[in-house]
Amino acid sequence: MSMTQDELNPTRDTEPITNGQSAVSTLTPPAMRLENVSVSFNGRTAVRDCTFNVASNRVTSLIGPSGSGKTTLLRSLNRLHDLTRSAKVEGKIMLGDIDIYGGSLPPTLLRSRIGMVFQRPNPFPTMSIYDNVVSGLRFNGIKKKALLDEAAESALISAALWDSVSSRLKAHGSTLSGGEQQRLCIARALAVEPEILLMDEPTSSLDPISTQRIEELMVELKNRVTIIIVTHNMQQAARVSDDCAFLLMGEDRAGELIEFGPTTKIFNDPSDPRTLDYIQGRFG
Numbered sequence: 230m231s232m233t234q235d236e237l238n239p240t241r242d243t244e245p246i247t248n249g250q251s252a253v254s255t256l257t258p259p260a261m262r263l264e265n266v267s268v269s270f271n272g273r274t275a276v277r278d279c280t281f282n283v284a285s286n287r288v289t290s291l292i293g294p295s296g297s298g299k300t301t302l303l304r305s306l307n308r309l310h311d312l313t314r315s316a317k318v319e320g321k322i323m324l325g326d327i328d329i330y331g332g333s334l335p336p337t338l339l340r341s342r343i344g345m346v347f348q349r350p351n352p353f354p355t356m357s358i359y360d361n362v363v364s365g366l367r368f369n370g371i372k373k374k375a376l377l378d379e380a381a382e383s384a385l386i387s388a389a390l391w392d393s394v395s396s397r398l399k400a401h402g403s404t405l406s407g408g409e410q411q412r413l414c415i416a417r418a419l420a421v422e423p424e425i426l427l428m429d430e431p432t433s434s435l436d437p438i439s440t441q442r443i444e445e446l447m448v449e450l451k452n453r454v455t456i457i458i459v460t461h462n463m464q465q466a467a468r469v470s471d472d473c474a475f476l477l478m479g480e481d482r483a484g485e486l487i488e489f490g491p492t493t494k495i496f497n498d499p500s501d502p503r504t505l506d507y508i509q510g511r512f513g
Contacts, residue, residue, distance in 0.1 A: 244432050253427030255340025256431065258325070260285040260425055260455040261306065266320035267309065267483075268301050270499045274483040275301045278320070281423070281474055281489040288447055288456045290470035290492070298478040298484020307343035309337045324424070325430040341369060344418030344454075349432045351411035351418070358385075359398040361413055370377070380420050387453070388416035389446050413448065419454070426450070428458040432465065444469050463478065463508055467496055475504045 260283035268276040276298035291299040292347050301310075309327060310316035322329045329339055352361045362381045363371075371377060381398070385391040390412045394405070402413050404447045412433060418426055428447070432440040447456055447469045460466050466473060473475060473495040480484045488495060499505050 257285055258326075259283055261457075262321070262323040264321040264323070266302070266305060266318065266322060267319045267362065268298070268305050269319075270313070271315040273479070276305075276476075277479070277481075277483040277485050279474075279476075279486040282322075283455060283457060284472060286451050286453075286468050287456050287471040288451050288458060289472045289474065290466040291457065291462075291474050291476060292466050292507075293476035293484070293487075294478070294512065295461070296484075297478045299476055300429055301484065302476070303429055303457065303459050306425070306427055307340050307345060309345070311336055314435065317456070323425075332444045337368075341365065341421045342423055343427060344419055344421065344423035345432045346414050346426065346428045346431050348415055349434050350407060352405070352410050354401065354403040354411050356402060357399045358402050358405070358413060359395050361402045362416050362420050365417060369421065381416075384416040384420040387419050387450065388412045389449075390416055406439070408435050411435060411439070411443060412446065415443075415450075423454060425455045425457065428456060430459050430461065433461070440465075446479060463496075463510075467492060475499075475501075477507070477509065479505060 241510045246306060252266055261283040263279050263281055266276065267274060278496075279302060279360055291303060293299055294345075297316070304310055305318050308317055308318075318330060322340065324339070327334050343441045353364065358366065362384050363377045364461045366377060382391060382395075385394060390409060393409065394400075402410060405413060415426075417430075432443050435443065444465060447458070450456060451471075458470065470492045472490065473492045474489045475495060477487045488499055488501050495504060496508055499508070
């Protein structure tokens with residue numbers, strides 16, 4: 230279905246493209262750099278040669294039709310493919326000056342610095358709200374109750390959930406609504422104070438009101454954490470993201486980066502006609 234121009238236009242001003250990156254990325258070091266990143270499974274390439282910078286304290290959205298490799302690329306950013314024996318990631322993914330596949334940063338520590346929120350809310354069902362939030366901290370060896378209490382309250386406030394759950398922190402996380410469960414998962418990720426938060430279609434299973442709350446939360450959170458989101462919702466990408474990466478499946482069935490830049494540029498004046506065709510709903 231085609232979208233109107235008002236639906237497509239983000240409401241924020243964004244800097245013009247500069248050498249394939251938004252101008253803001255030239256002012257401060259990027260939070261993450263991807264250099265010729267490819268991902269394959271059993272020798273079959275799923276994502277090929279993706280190169281772009283993720284600017285700090287901005288929301289970067291990965292858009293494209295199903296099968297174009299968005300989630301595959303996202304999961305490579307905190308080494309979740311390590312859990313799949315047939316997976317192979319090539320190229321460089323730099324977190325600051327560290328190549329995350331270079332061996333100097335253990336995956337468990339990496340995932341404290343790069344958190345993940347999945348498509349469907351996945352609170353630990355037998356744990357309380359409180360225990361869900363502090364589970365990562367306990368895993369990292371923090372046991373002092375005062376520190377855990379402070380972190381839990383701070384994370385729940387940041388996830389816009391404290392007011393509704395502060396009086397029932399011992400209740401199971403599964404007693405919350407779907408939207409609240411997703412915000413609980415966000416709080417759990419935030420409790421370990423990550424630098425980057427990955428979000429894989431975090432509102433796809435939520436109702437419109439819960440979706441709006443998560444979107445507002447993302448805009449607020451980018452002041453403290455860099456966000457990378459996969460979304461199929463073009464209106465959502467326009468509303469919440471500062472930069473966009475458009476991926477498309479090539480003739481060899483591998484996902485390829487077609488275009489990257491500020492969201493206003495991608496949505497209003499894309500360099501590749503395939504980007505405009507996708508955004509306007511002509512395929513995908």
